[in-house]
């Protein structure tokens with residue numbers, strides 16, 4: 120068995136923190152999360168990290184590995200250069216709690232502020248609806264989201280410009296898009312997207328799409344169509360005129 | 366030493382999986398104040414990992430389905446030691462609960478005429494599982510979460526309950542600690558609902574996340590509540606076996622539902638070699654008929670790969686032991702073969718089983734549309750748990766309710782796939798409803814300051830012992846090895862007695878476990894606190910398994926390989942008695958009403 124070095128961010132609340140190197144055994148098929156667990160068990164029992172499923176399904180184990188936002192449980196060691204130390208850092212867009220664990224509570228607050236699902240009247244007398252699979256497919260792409268918040272981590276509007284109060288970020292554009300194109304939904308969200316949720320700040324760099332572990336086409340399928348709807352509603356003169364007479 | 370914060374709610378729910386969230390929604394909608402505590406972030410509970418679907422007799426795909434068939438299937442799967450009242454309620458109410466999810470915004474896969482699509486699963490007579498590809502659990506948890514956050518429920522994330530508090534013999538609240546700071550908090554409540562999920566982490570090979578340490582089982586047990594059926598642990602036949610770091614991760618039964626077949630190293634479909642008599646009339650007589658069944662032919666019978674999980678797991682175990690296994694100690698599960706049958710098989714597989722495709726591709730470098738997978742049994746689910754009243758979900762302690770995997774009864778000796786997610790919403794709702802009603806009738810509660818103080822002091826002892834104490838991870842690993850080796854799929858009296866001796870030794874080691882450092886987000890300290898829960902549930906499993914001297918469902922004894930009539934009428938119960946030891950008793954199952962007996966007889970043909 121061979122060994123590799125992991126350069127892991129260590130910090131405590133209220134302290135500056137820094138990297139510490141750990142050497143550990145690596146074996147076939149291991150992922151970064153396995154290495155972190157091994158280090159936890161043998162060398163640093165107080166090392167903090169989040170995880171649940173270890174199969175890319177829960178979105179708990181987000182981190183920056185060699186500078187790239189990724190899920191630790193889906194980052195296989197054989198895809199990394201093990202002759203160099205592998206750096207493992209917390210997501211930098213969110214306030215640090217300890218080691219690899221960040222305070223992502225902002226995301227939960229943002230979601231609460233988004234107008235929730237409101238179904239139209241049922242289609243059938245028994246209270247059920249009808250929906251075509253192809254309509255379901257479009258919504259399901261967005262509902263695959265595991266809320267890992269890696270897209271939020273990488274978006275420059277949050278990371279570099281700190282617009283947390285005016286911009287909800289790619290995860291919640293995806294969430295809003297899922298509600299907007301939901302065949303049964305009847306609520307109104309476009310005004311909020313324009314006025315308080317900052318969709319205008321997004322300049323379509325597509326960094327969010329690149330890091331999404333669920334391969335959701337965040338920019339092309341969620342953000343751009345939402346932007347178009349906002350434009351159609353609020354800026355297109357013809358629509359505006361028609362609305363005045365309705 | 367005072368607790369950092371004291372909270373008070375009418376109803377306190379411990380656990381934010383499907384059961385806890387559904388309970389919270391119901392209680393909040395009825396107008397009481399609701400607090401919800403969970404060990405992880407919201408939306409990350411184990412439920413998120415569920416894949417295949419949730420069972421409900423909607424009859425959207427096959428109109429012969431109805432609650433009676435679902436009830437009979439559940440009882441047959443559970444080998445008739447289920448709480449029949451729960452099985453009845455579950456079968457009757459599941460369709461409404463599933464439809465309600467759609468009103469909350471869930472988007473299920475559709476039939477051609479636009480209704481909720483249902484798929485085949487082991488032990489279910491008709492296609493019955495409402496699903497979303499193979500990520501049904503994510504859809505369920507996200508739907509409930511997104512609905513719940515608008516109902517005024519207070520959520521305490523990353524808080525771990527370490528003690529259940531009683532007032533005059535009734536549940537009155539809990540003591541918890543928060544991970545971020547490691548501070549203690551008290552929660553007073555007029556009713557408490559436990560929805561803490563399973564115990565998979567008592568075993569080495571498991572599909573469960575770190576949360577599955579049996580906390581609710583153990584909290585209730587230590588408070589004096591009765592557990593039943595703890596010997597019934599479900600070993601899912603298909604977990605990943607390679608590479609080692611992913612061993613145990615689940616491969617959904619949906620793969621077999623879509624036509625996947627099991628083969629040994631000789632290429633033989635060994636499941637055809639051993640079909641239990643009571644399932645013969647419903648099982649395909651040849652591969653061709655089995656294939657037609659998976660493709661929706663209503664006149665075909667199911668392939669033997671879709672027999673109940675306990676049976677399939679034992680058959681795999683047998684093949685491996687007989688030297689007919691795959692290179693890494695499993696057998697082959699092949700879905701790629703369907704290209705012989707379907708023109709566009711590759712796209713079909715990716716659409717029907719997207720996360721399985723993804724999981725094997727990324728974690729094992731294997732393309733399931735081209736090659737067979739290697740699979741073997743993994744500890745998946747516990748049928749046993751807190752004994753509850755079938756209608757109200759109240760435990761043997763007043764004011765203490767339980768729902769979901771930590772409650773027992775609906776599944777008997779073996780759970781059918783898909784019956785857990787539906788159980789969560791059916792009984793989660795009921796637990797929330799009855800807990801709220803119970804809270805409304807109750808005056809103010811008093812918390813036992815002495816008990817709180819003792820629990821806080823005991824929790825901090827690992828820090829007093831420091832780095833010189835036992836490494837908690839080592840104790841945990843050794844315990845998992847023991848349960849895996851001695852109280853696993855195939856059990857004997859001698860091995861289980863040996864397990865009890867070892868568990869006693871682990872208890873001593875756990876009492877010496879020590880950690881260094883600060884209390885904030887300390888994984889090692891958390892493991893110390895998990896240990897007593899793992900020890901209590903492991904002991905309950907072992908003692909119950911020793912008591913049941915027969916084989917039934919998930920419980921297989923090599924020394925008693927057959928079913929015994931005397932055990933067909935009892936549940937094994939464990940409870941803590943005054944001197945702190947575990948008492949094991951046999952409790953008779955109440956007589957089933959004549960109407961339900963008739964339903965079972967009518968469905969037997």
Ligand SMILES: Cc1cc2nc3c(=O)[nH]c(=O)nc-3n(C[C@H](O)[C@H](O)[C@H](O)COP(=O)(O)OP(=O)(O)OC[C@H]3O[C@@H](n4cnc5c(N)ncnc54)[C@H](O)[C@@H]3O)c2cc1C
Pocket residue numbers: 379380381382383384385402403404405410411412413414415416417418419420501502524525526527560561562563572573576580581615745746768769770771782783784785786787789
């Ligand atoms: C990979 C996989 C696939 C599955 N697929 C299916 C399927 O297709 N169909 C099906 O029906 N079933 C399936 N199951 C089973 C099903 O997912 C579980 O039985 C079910 O999700 C359990 O739900 P629950 O609400 O009881 O608990 P969980 O979802 O396990 O949630 C438990 C909650 O309790 C909290 N908790 C635990 N202890 C404490 C404590 N001490 N303090 C505070 N909070 C605590 C946790 O944080 C969590 O929020 C699957 C299971 C797995 C592992």
Ligand code: SF4
Pocket residue numbers: 273274275276288289320321322323324325326327328338342
């Ligand atoms: S495309 Fe928009 S949302 Fe995505 S990272 Fe770029 S600016 Fe942010």
Ligand code: SF4
Pocket residue numbers: 178263264265266267268269270271289290293330331332333334335337
């Ligand atoms: S959209 Fe993708 S990257 Fe963003 S939170 Fe969801 S899964 Fe993660």
Ligand code: FES
Pocket residue numbers: 169170171172173174175176177178179180181190191192193
């Ligand atoms: S642990 Fe669940 S996504 Fe990594």
